[in-house]
Amino acid sequence: MSLSASGVAINSIMDEKKKVTKAAGKVSLGTLISRVAGFARDIVLAAVYGTTWVTDAYFVAFRIPNLLRELFAEGSVSAGFVPVFIEQLTKEGKDEAKKLAGVVFAFLLCVLIVICLLGILLAPYIASVVARGFMSDPAKFELTIKLIRIMFPFLLFISLAALAMGTLNSLKSFFVPALAPAFFNLALIASVLFMAQRFAVPILAAGIGVTIGGAIQYGVQAAALAKQGFSPRPVFSFSHPGLKKIIKLVLPVVAAMGVTQLNVLISNLFATYLAEGSATYLYYGWRLTHLPIGLFAIAMATALLPSLSEQAARNDLSSFRDTFSFSLRIVFFITIPAMAGLMVMAEPIMNTLFQRGEFTYEGTIGAANALLFYATGIWAFAGLRPVRMAFYSLQDTRTPLKIAVLSVVVNVIFSLMLMGPLKHGGLALANAIAAAVNFSALFFLLRSKLGRIDGVKIIKSFIKTFAASLIMGTVGMIIVGQFTWTRSGKLGEKAGILAASIALCVAVYILVSYLIKSEELSYLIKLRKKKS
Numbered sequence: 001m002s003l004s005a006s007g008v009a010i011n012s013i014m015d016e017k018k019k020v021t022k023a024a025g026k027v028s029l030g031t032l033i034s035r036v037a038g039f040a041r042d043i044v045l046a047a048v049y050g051t052t053w054v055t056d057a058y059f060v061a062f063r064i065p066n067l068l069r070e071l072f073a074e075g076s077v078s079a080g081f082v083p084v085f086i087e088q089l090t091k092e093g094k095d096e097a098k099k100l101a102g103v104v105f106a107f108l109l110c111v112l113i114v115i116c117l118l119g120i121l122l123a124p125y126i127a128s129v130v131a132r133g134f135m136s137d138p139a140k141f142e143l144t145i146k147l148i149r150i151m152f153p154f155l156l157f158i159s160l161a162a163l164a165m166g167t168l169n170s171l172k173s174f175f176v177p178a179l180a181p182a183f184f185n186l187a188l189i190a191s192v193l194f195m196a197q198r199f200a201v202p203i204l205a206a207g208i209g210v211t212i213g214g215a216i217q218y219g220v221q222a223a224a225l226a227k228q229g230f231s232p233r234p235v236f237s238f239s240h241p242g243l244k245k246i247i248k249l250v251l252p253v254v255a256a257m258g259v260t261q262l263n264v265l266i267s268n269l270f271a272t273y274l275a276e277g278s279a280t281y282l283y284y285g286w287r288l289t290h291l292p293i294g295l296f297a298i299a300m301a302t303a304l305l306p307s308l309s310e311q312a313a314r315n316d317l318s319s320f321r322d323t324f325s326f327s328l329r330i331v332f333f334i335t336i337p338a339m340a341g342l343m344v345m346a347e348p349i350m351n352t353l354f355q356r357g358e359f360t361y362e363g364t365i366g367a368a369n370a371l372l373f374y375a376t377g378i379w380a381f382a383g384l385r386p387v388r389m390a391f392y393s394l395q396d397t398r399t400p401l402k403i404a405v406l407s408v409v410v411n412v413i414f415s416l417m418l419m420g421p422l423k424h425g426g427l428a429l430a431n432a433i434a435a436a437v438n439f440s441a442l443f444f445l446l447r448s449k450l451g452r453i454d455g456v457k458i459i460k461s462f463i464k465t466f467a468a469s470l471i472m473g474t475v476g477m478i479i480v481g482q483f484t485w486t487r488s489g490k491l492g493e494k495a496g497i498l499a500a501s502i503a504l505c506v507a508v509y510i511l512v513s514y515l516i517k518s519e520e521l522s523y524l525i526k527l528r529k530k531k532s
Helices: 003-049 053-092 094-121 123-130 132-136 138-151 154-170 175-198 204-227 241-256 259-271 278-313 317-344 346-354 361-375 378-393 398-422 424-450 455-480 491-515 519-531
Strands: none
Touching: 003 053, 003 175, 003 278, 003 346, 053 094, 053 123, 053 132, 053 138, 053 154, 053 204, 053 241, 053 259, 053 278, 053 378, 094 123, 094 138, 094 154, 094 241, 123 132, 123 138, 123 259, 132 138, 132 259, 138 204, 154 175, 154 204, 175 204, 241 398, 259 278, 259 398, 259 424, 278 317, 278 346, 278 361, 278 378, 278 424, 317 346, 317 361, 317 378, 317 424, 317 455, 317 491, 317 519, 346 361, 346 491, 361 424, 378 398, 378 424, 398 424, 455 491, 455 519, 491 519
């Protein structure tokens, strides 16, 4: 290769890194707004309903449409639809791509209406599987059934929203799809605040809010699509070759992409046999764990899939490897310190966010325990996103499926081993262990598939990031240990202490990363300088 050709290749790789980083930034901004709205929602739920058998029924019931959302919507639709849609758009043009989107829309609509009707009809049987431990309490079990029926239509709206998201992302529009969940959260908040008192069982208002919120989340993205000239109109042509290709890709993804939710569902099933409040503790612990994953790991994976798909379509494996390696290192650089921070500040965070109204100190300790054990797996939960996207962009959905099955088995085994001594914390830890097994297996299989993936550079970066995070976490533990986190109230005082502690920890992490010459920090600083 000539020097000029080599220079062009290097510039191309650098341009792709910038595109992925900027796109991830847009997703992160939209996701941040959505997460803030999500935590406002959780604060309202905690204050109004507390941590009782009623909230256990609600969160266990919500796991069903949430699991199906992950299985049939965000994960599978994006991973199966985006590579084929981009291929169609690149080779056949906008009109054919629009037709494919309409065909997938019509197909999803037909399938989802049937699934929703079956879910409503079979709610008692579904509840007997996912909430078997509730069957000894008729009131709790009946409430779970009622909530499953109320929330099942959420699946229809959120799946169509996922298709809209995949289409917008393929068109390199990232902000609106990332922002759309904020409207879901606001709808749920409004439902709880203005409708709860109208029901004999106030938690039913939250169930109705879930379905209304799903419809609004889809509507926001449908409007954005219309502006792009891709109005969502069904095209009933189910023999379309693109649809067949997507279905072929989606079926294995249904299991592989949904494994995290499936493992959480298994945890909730086991939690129904534990003390009252266990399922609620797991919900709040998982919500905080998912914050750094959603803010950056999912954002990076969302931006990564179109870029990797384009490189795979061009058979440009050199650029593919470099883009993947860079993305994974950046994900670790941001999420591993978040893992350390959540572990050492679990109790202060739970106390500050939720301990008010019906949410007591007992609830803070239970939720903090769940967060502590979930957080040990953040590096793996986060790393799974880009490594899966690498497989899906290569249109290999079978390998992640096989490893997903293995991780479910690992989760079940460790859940049974740990739920006795560690209670609901053991279930969270089992999830983290399963994610670590899942990521590690996929990482090494991807290396075998591509020949090399800059493994030495990734591991070296991981060690540096881990060391800086360990120092940061130690500083954080010393700071928050100086204060008592048992009292309710005094939100301003506690929030100020917590914010200052987090800011100091971030400063320590950046300083240590600078001293050990972190390449990821250097890149982000250079990118920031170019923007200013």
